Amino acid sequence: xxxxxxxxxxxxxxxxxxxxxxxxxxxxxxxxxxxxxxxxxxxxxxxxxxxxxxxxxxxxxxxxxxxxxxxxxxxxxxxxxxxxxxxxxxxxxxxxxxxxxxxxxxxxxxxxxxxxxxxxxxxxxxxxxxxxxxxxxxxxxxxxxxxxxxx
Amino acid sequence: xxxxxxxxxxxxxxxxxxxxxxxxxxxxxxxxxxxxxxxxxxxxxxxxxxxxxxxxxxxxxxxxxxxxxxxxxxxxxxxxxxxxxxxxxxxxxxxxxxxxxxxxxxxxxxxxxxxxxxxxxxxxxxxxxxxxxxxxxxxxxxxxxxxxxxxxxxxxxxxxxxxxxxxxxxxxxxxxxxxxxxxxxxxxxxxxxxxxxxxxxxxxxxxxxxxxxxxxxxxxxxxxxxxxxxxxxxxxxxxxxxxxxxxxxxxxxxxxxxxxxxxxxxxxxxxxxxxxxxxxxxxxxxxxxxxxxxxxxxxxxxxxxxxxxxxxxxxxxxxxxxxxxxxxxxxxxxxxxxxxxxxxxxxxxxxxxxxxxxxxxxxxxxxxxxxxxxxxxxxx
Ligand code: SF4
Ligand code: SF4
Numbered sequence: 001x002x003x004x005x006x007x008x009x010x011x012x013x014x015x016x017x018x019x020x021x022x023x024x025x026x027x028x029x030x031x032x033x034x035x036x037x038x039x040x041x042x043x044x045x046x047x048x049x050x051x052x053x054x055x056x057x058x059x060x061x062x063x064x065x066x067x068x069x070x071x072x073x074x075x076x077x078x079x080x081x082x083x084x085x086x087x088x089x090x091x092x093x094x095x096x097x098x099x100x101x102x103x104x105x106x107x108x109x110x111x112x113x114x115x116x117x118x119x120x121x122x123x124x125x126x127x128x129x130x131x132x133x134x135x136x137x138x139x140x141x142x143x144x145x146x147x148x149x150x151x
Numbered sequence: 152x153x154x155x156x157x158x159x160x161x162x163x164x165x166x167x168x169x170x171x172x173x174x175x176x177x178x179x180x181x182x183x184x185x186x187x188x189x190x191x192x193x194x195x196x197x198x199x200x201x202x203x204x205x206x207x208x209x210x211x212x213x214x215x216x217x218x219x220x221x222x223x224x225x226x227x228x229x230x231x232x233x234x235x236x237x238x239x240x241x242x243x244x245x246x247x248x249x250x251x252x253x254x255x256x257x258x259x260x261x262x263x264x265x266x267x268x269x270x271x272x273x274x275x276x277x278x279x280x281x282x283x284x285x286x287x288x289x290x291x292x293x294x295x296x297x298x299x300x301x302x303x304x305x306x307x308x309x310x311x312x313x314x315x316x317x318x319x320x321x322x323x324x325x326x327x328x329x330x331x332x333x334x335x336x337x338x339x340x341x342x343x344x345x346x347x348x349x350x351x352x353x354x355x356x357x358x359x360x361x362x363x364x365x366x367x368x369x370x371x372x373x374x375x376x377x378x379x380x381x382x383x384x385x386x387x388x389x390x391x392x393x394x395x396x397x398x399x400x401x402x403x404x405x406x407x408x409x410x411x412x413x414x415x416x417x418x419x420x421x422x423x424x425x426x427x428x429x430x431x432x433x434x435x436x437x438x439x440x441x442x443x444x445x446x447x448x449x450x451x452x453x454x455x456x457x458x459x460x461x462x463x464x465x466x467x468x469x470x471x472x473x474x475x476x477x478x479x480x481x482x483x484x485x486x487x488x489x490x491x492x493x494x495x496x497x498x499x500x501x502x503x504x505x506x507x508x509x510x511x512x513x514x515x516x517x518x519x520x521x522x523x524x525x526x527x528x529x530x531x
Pocket of ligand 1 (some may be wrong): 071072103106107
């Protein structure tokens with residue numbers, strides 16, 4: 001009998017529909033308006049790479065040890081340096097990072113002994129050209145220019 | 152529908168038009184094949200006489216890549232096989248290398264691993280539920296499931312900085328310590344899931360359309376499951392209590408109290424119920440693990456350079472989709488000599504033909520959905 005009533009009144013379907021409509025309240029809307037409001041990403045987010053500089057002297061922290069390049073599975077980091085005859089240390093000359101091949105695994109960041117290389121919270125990495133994906137030292141130190149999208 | 156027997160067409164076709172049989176390609180761009188699976192269907196009217204899977208559209212040679220990477224470097228690649236359950240993949244791989252190295256993993260790392268893999272099981276099942284319901288024609292669940300899955304992904308993002316291809320574990324333990332609100336977020340998620348699972352049951356379980364579309368569809372009984380080597384929710388839905396977390400506990404699963412949900416007939420509806428119940432059990436495990444989260448180091452004694460002694464190791468874990476195995480051969484160098492993965496989706500997909508025969512074309516979609524395949528893992 002109960003089954004028959006169910007068949008006529010479609011209570012089970014209405015129950016489902018009610019669940020659907022319960023979620024229509026504006027307070028329950030979870031959609032993020034992405035280009036307008038940039039969603040906050042986690043502190044540990046692994047995004048655009050950055051080569052840290054000393055906050056006061058703005059000299060690079062990198063000691064050109066090449067460990068990041070060795071740790072990278074994709075071998076996309078190229079570090080060149082020259083030996084400074086005075087200090088007998090290696091000075092960083094160029095640092096190239098091919099973002100297009102990077103999978104943001106974080107192994108390079110973990111490998112760096114002086115926390116010079118870091119993956120940051122920037123995630124907008126699109127460029128118009130392929131060459132634009134290959135970041136040089138200057139770009140890595142300054143980071144990508146923040147873009148404001150409007151429509 | 153499933154009772155239809157397979158009779159060859161009685162009348163021998165004289166011309167092409169007389170023939171009742173039709174060969175139809177489904178996929179690789181069909182939205183309900185969950186990626187790039189191509190199924191060649193042999194049809195008699197609406198009835199499926201046989202199927203043939205064509206795979207390999209997403210083949211990236213992951214096993215070959217492993218031979219050219221060091222042990223640590225290969226770890227991010229395993230996430231890209233079953234990208235829906237990247238954490239489980241990472242766990243399986245790390246455990247296999249740890250077995251080669253004979254390395255100990257500290258208890259805190261073990262517990263965090265359990266929490267994250269169970270969270271991943273919830274995320275994977277939620278994605279399955281959403282897309283499976285969408286295939287069958289219920290549009291709402293996918294939005295609700297993705298909303299809850301987002302909460303799980305947020306925990307992953309906070310923990311390790313990535314949402315999907317997490318690379319959360321390292322060989323020997325963990326790279327990252329848990330963050331301040333980790334425990335609270337996990338417990339909140341369990342509460343949320345228990346509440347939302349009710350909502351899903353309201354939407355689907357009693358719904359007569361859902362029941363009609365899933366009951367008795369794609370039956371795979373216990374004997375067939377064993378014959379095909381099917382694992383995971385598929386074999387549990389057929390009534391066999393087989394769960395590697397209980398059968399050969401790893402990562403300290405023996406310390407947690409949980410049940411293995413099973414069902415009887417092994418049809419699509421049973422698999423749905425088993426997976427729904429598994430999410431409840433995962434919440435139970437997460438609660439226990441968070442409550443008893445031990446203090447201590449998170450990384451065992453493994454060197455910076457990982458160079459296992461020559462030998463081989465096979466480790467299998469219970470991934471959301473079934474038994475996920477890693478077989479690694481080391482020749483004593485920095486790179487693995489050979490890595491072989493036993494992906495659950497690939498093996499489970501083998502039973503597709505058995506499940507589809509005699510059913511209708513529309514049910515094939517339901518059956519592909521119920522196997523819960525991820526093509527990244529099938530093709531590797
Ligand atoms: S994040 Fe991974 S892939 Fe990218 S540069 Fe670093 S090590 Fe290489
Ligand atoms: S590991 Fe760090 S210090 Fe060494 S080369 Fe790379 S960025 Fe520089």
